Amino acid sequence: MTSRRDLFRGLPHRRALSLAWPMIVANVSVPLVGLVDTAMLGHFSDTQNLGAVAAGAIVLSAAYWVLSFLRLGTTSLVGRAVGAGRPLDTISHLQRSLMLAGVIAAAILVLQWVLIPLAMTIVAPAGEVRELATAYGQIRVHSLPAVLGTSVITGYFIGSQDTRRPLAIAVVVNLLNLVLDIAFVGGLSWGAAGAAWATMIAEWVGLAVAAVLLWRFLDPTLRERLRKWRGQGLRRRWRALLTMNADLAVRTALLYVALTFLTAAGGRISEDVLAANAILLQVTLLASYGLDGYAHAAEAMSAKALGTRNLTEFHRVNAAATLPALGIAAAFTALFLVAQDPFISLMTSLPDLAATTAQYFHWAAWLPLISVAAYQLDGVFIGSGQSRIMRNTMLVAVVGVYLPVFFVPAWVTGEASNDGLWLAFTLLNVARGVLLGAAYWRLTRTRGWLRTADAGA
Numbered sequence: 001m002t003s004r005r006d007l008f009r010g011l012p013h014r015r016a017l018s019l020a021w022p023m024i025v026a027n028v029s030v031p032l033v034g035l036v037d038t039a040m041l042g043h044f045s046d047t048q049n050l051g052a053v054a055a056g057a058i059v060l061s062a063a064y065w066v067l068s069f070l071r072l073g074t075t076s077l078v079g080r081a082v083g084a085g086r087p088l089d090t091i092s093h094l095q096r097s098l099m100l101a102g103v104i105a106a107a108i109l110v111l112q113w114v115l116i117p118l119a120m121t122i123v124a125p126a127g128e129v130r131e132l133a134t135a136y137g138q139i140r141v142h143s144l145p146a147v148l149g150t151s152v153i154t155g156y157f158i159g160s161q162d163t164r165r166p167l168a169i170a171v172v173v174n175l176l177n178l179v180l181d182i183a184f185v186g187g188l189s190w191g192a193a194g195a196a197w198a199t200m201i202a203e204w205v206g207l208a209v210a211a212v213l214l215w216r217f218l219d220p221t222l223r224e225r226l227r228k229w230r231g232q233g234l235r236r237r238w239r240a241l242l243t244m245n246a247d248l249a250v251r252t253a254l255l256y257v258a259l260t261f262l263t264a265a266g267g268r269i270s271e272d273v274l275a276a277n278a279i280l281l282q283v284t285l286l287a288s289y290g291l292d293g294y295a296h297a298a299e300a301m302s303a304k305a306l307g308t309r310n311l312t313e314f315h316r317v318n319a320a321a322t323l324p325a326l327g328i329a330a331a332f333t334a335l336f337l338v339a340q341d342p343f344i345s346l347m348t349s350l351p352d353l354a355a356t357t358a359q360y361f362h363w364a365a366w367l368p369l370i371s372v373a374a375y376q377l378d379g380v381f382i383g384s385g386q387s388r389i390m391r392n393t394m395l396v397a398v399v400g401v402y403l404p405v406f407f408v409p410a411w412v413t414g415e416a417s418n419d420g421l422w423l424a425f426t427l428l429n430v431a432r433g434v435l436l437g438a439a440y441w442r443l444t445r446t447r448g449w450l451r452t453a454d455a456g457a
Helices: 013-044 047-066 069-083 087-123 128-159 164-187 191-217 220-227 239-269 271-307 311-338 340-347 351-383 387-413 418-445
Strands: none
Touching (some): 013 047, 069 128, 271 311, 271 418, 340 351, 351 387, 351 418
16 A cells, blocks of 8 residues: 555655646746737827727637636546556547537537627627627637537647647647738738627637647557548447536636626726726636646646556656746746735726726735645546536635625625625635535545546547
């Protein structure tokens, strides 16, 4: 029997790092494109086009974020099949996920003539901005099949313990988007439509790059299996994929609701609070890049370890991914606390807004260290396929902790406060970590991890 001391001796930190750093770099490249979009429109267009892109991007980003369950579910199923030594099953999981992505994309494309104008009436003011935002959305939505296909292929790579190819895909998409932005918006003065065309073209090129990288990644046997879509039993064994994706969709939607509520509730308090919270959310997003990398490593390594039905290795790889994440979270918190004034000065030069941001900055500064457990356990539970637990814990955290902590004091005092809003958001992340940690302990004590180790693999 392995002792606790031996369990944590010689942890595979190098493997965790090799999986984490490409995802960190890929994540960091994403907001740079948004900055270029804003800069191009800010210098070569007008406020109407800038507002239209902001409104359109909010709608599409929300949809793509909720649909990210396709990547998560693929990673889990492929990773467990890899660990179990069933390479042909990894192709079956890939094919089913691609089929599901195609059905979802087709349905949204059919309905987009209703969905996009309806969404823009909510997020964009009436007039030219709404018309431009609608046109932007109706151009960009045609890249949805490419986005979902790339997401599935990325999930296949991560489940196969490869995060460098997803990094290559992200770099190509973001650099091409940047170049086309400069050409279409800066050079041709196409405004919001130019930004939409740039992104759409880049995302379709990204799918082509992903497909080429996938083909080169597969050995001849797996290539031959990928060619065959008929007579491979793809009509069967959908339950694991559909159940997991449904759970992950609900969980992701709840998280998005929590973030949206933070913004909306802040706006109801005051305009300065709304703007300050936007800055504070960008600060927390910055920290999430480092934490997300090791969460992805936890997904990949835990899935593979469970596929081998080796619980000792499962706990070891989780520790190897978690310990560096704790260090990164502590470093971000220390940096934010020490460099609060420079961070605020970088984000705004407006005295009133800077003062409001400083008043609440401590909430964002401590959040990386407070939320790191939730990030890492998310990765473990995604990799292990325990999607129902993720869904249920998120539901309890949002409905049972987040909303009551904000609404009850506001109802008693008759006035909402931003401190109360950030307290609620902080406790949401604490609750997620505590509930998932308790579930981890229970599954470990009962060896319940093994009950889903081969599910769908």
